Amino acid sequence: MTGNPTIASTTAGSSMAADPTAASATAASTPAATFAGPLTGGTRAGGNGTADAVLTYVRYVRSEITRVWRNTRLLIFTLLLPIILFGAFSAGSEGDRLGDLAVAPYIMISMASFGAMNAVLGSAGRIATERSIGWNRQLRLTALTGPQYVLAKATTGFTLAVLPIVAVFVAGDAMRGVRLSAGTYLGAGASILLGLVPLAAFAIWLGYLVRPENMQAITGGVFSLLALAGGIWVPVENFPGWLADVVKLLPMYWSAQAGRAVLAGGWIGGRGLVTLAVWTVVLGAAAGRAYLRDQLRT
């Protein structure tokens, strides 16, 4: 309690000019700054051990997945649409081939990748919405840290991305008789997800960059462009040579390509991995900057 009330000068523009270059800890120069008592004291256990931190993170991811799962609109776009598009595009005569694959498996991988892409990009909208209502600030008052929040959004996206991949694989078998070995299914699915890592960083960046009211329009456009550039609407094999070269510099192409490479008995290859790594670093840095700006200022 303060004993006597104190009243400071109300003189405008007094000598209290803030030094913009002042270091962050000037507390020592303030007479009132006596931090008596041990810093670790208190009436409660810290609750910030590694095990607790992991538990908090896992709980948050679980509640996020549950919440998104209840969103029917989202399920339509990530689950139903890829299946419908697969049905529409995968018809072809026996001998038709796209690259190393027959039409049906080729389109199956494309659509699995498309659905997974939607799921991963969905975190952009969730971050933007939560930012606009100050929900991320509310969560920062819990044991969940800022980096955990961002990581959880990406994890949620990737977990949900498994659904369309499985769904389109099942549709491939049921509708076109595409049946693969368990190992190929797993390898192809994992490769598709691996190819989406740069996209997850991109989604986080968008989430901190775009206002939620503009998000629908922007992600709509982005989806279409990415799908086009990834050879999902039109197989890259049908692109002119120069355009195919450009597309291969972009990350989106490598998600579906990684999956197809597994079906053809290979793997994504060094060029694909390097492309994905470079894009992950670039987009990750952009996302990190946008995140920090949000974290420190507003």
Added chain:
Amino acid sequence: MTRNPPPPGAPPHSVHLAGLRKRYGGVRAVDGVDLVVAPGEVVALLGPNGAGKSTTIDMLLGLTRPDSGEVRLFGRSPRQACTAGLVGAMLQNGGLLPEITVGKMLAAVRALYPRALPTREVLARAGVGDLADTRTDRLSGGQRQRVRFALALLPDPDLIVLDEPTAAMDVASRRAFWASMRAWAAGGRTVLFATHYLEEADAFADRIVLLRRGRVIADGPTTEVKALVGGRTIRATLRGLNAAGLAGLGRLPGVARVEGRGDAVTLTCPDSDAALRALLAAHPAAEDIEVVGAGLEDAFVALTTDDATDPSARQEITR
């Protein structure tokens, strides 16, 4: 819910702000705030819009990084205090997660605290025990605030911070809100709230910290802050008073501040007896003299407004 007394060696402060500064562009939003709040205090951060209340609170909670200065909550960094579940807050303009029921939303947040009260209990304490199955987008303005209060209570915090908590409430909701709050704080917990409702600070806080232009200009028990500036106000009509005469009034003993409109003057007086004697000695022809006790409103206006027409507004107030 009574608390155990803090163990020996526990930090004596709930809140400790030292030399806190933050500027946005060219504006010094917070310009050197020092504040120490002891456990069990109920403190109002009072000031007009733009005084730096929200920025101070954001830095206090670790949501904004100060340009300089230090924040300790219970002797820890804000992040450590939040992680330990020591802090609950209602932020300004904070929303609720859409497309989910109140109960599910609270349960999701509850899982992020090391230990937390049951959702039913916090809803009951916030006075909205019947809303668990209501969707968040179907709540009224007052209900939303109460649910946000329930969110703040979830970790069973030792410190609760409220940024303009009753802004969206009508009078009845406001009264009910403060009743819930009082019941909660009775257990010896610390409350820090920002408001520009003077009655709210007067009625609820036992200490008022007045902020103006990012600086603490008064800090003390509610009654003393009221007494400090304008224990009384003297109003009088002084015919033919010129600017020099008006400025002269500000130098009279017992006068803290002068305001003049035409012939009518208002003197804010820490010592109205001395001021009145001096006023009558200097202006024997003074008419319509009125001496009234100043409420918080007057103290607030006297301390926080920038009145360009007032020659003594920038004068230092000293005791």
